[in-house]
Amino acid sequence: MRKFRWAAIVALLLGGIAFAGAPATAEPAGAAPNALRGLFTWWHSARADHYASGTAVRDNDALNVGYTFLRNEGYLQTTNVSGTVPLYLYWHSGRMDNLTTATATGISDAVASGYTFARIEGYVFPA
Template identity: 50%
Template sequence: MNSILSRFSTSILSAGLLFGIVACSNQSTLSEPTNTNPPATPDTTLAQTPLEPLLLYWSVAREDNLSTATSVGEYSAKDAGYVFARVEGCVFPTQQPGTVPLKLYWHPGREDNFTTATPLGEQTAADVGYLFARVEGYVFPTQQPGTVPLKLYWHPQREDNFTTATLLGEQTAADVGYLFARVEGYVFPASQCEQNSNPRIQRI
């Protein structure tokens, strides 16, 4: 009799455990939230805006780097004997919402081109005798999706300002003694506009 009751209790317990597992499983399945909201549509306005390559030119005679995104800048660089190095990034040719001008300054005594997009850069340029040349393009003052920092480096002996947005530029700057100064703005990677240029690779 005791054996029968034991087997009966075991059967009830097993059934109860099985029911509990199934119930928990069903409860877990039913309690999973269902997302009925449609996926967000990204704002592609800026992504569809044409970009211009920010080209890096180098003068051996002046030991000067020049970053330009305008036809005037390219002509001036070639006319003064600068050679093309690479595309550093991509900028807007016209002002877009949330962007600031990337300005080019020139110092006759140092024979140095200086590209900046920050109030500090502008003030520093004015303080030490740089002359405003033109706006080369437009960049973001803060990082936006898909952008990379445009970094400023300075070489005390060469008295050369150098802006770069590529790993190659950063590594080359470090190899030849440039010192990091600050981030001047944010640009799109060079890969997004290299097809608009005719690159001839040469290190600074």
């Protein structure tokens, strides 16, 4: 199976979720400022894998296994705020590949392709 570039995965699997570079959709009126966290993209050259992290613990995990920081994609909520949807992380051990999605279609495609649920990275507002 062909490995997609990160931007293609985001475009295909997030299906209209607006978080990257869109603070207006990431922080609605009344949201606590400390409820926001950067969504960081990491790269592992040996695995040819991008990884998105939503917590400091996961940032350290990425560094400890050889990922390098690429950029801040935007912001996500650290708690489930009204109107948000979970941003799920899936893992494929055979491919050593991470996949991030926020849609039912993305989850279905991930599971059908052999990915397993890893965790929720945070919460994002649909576009």
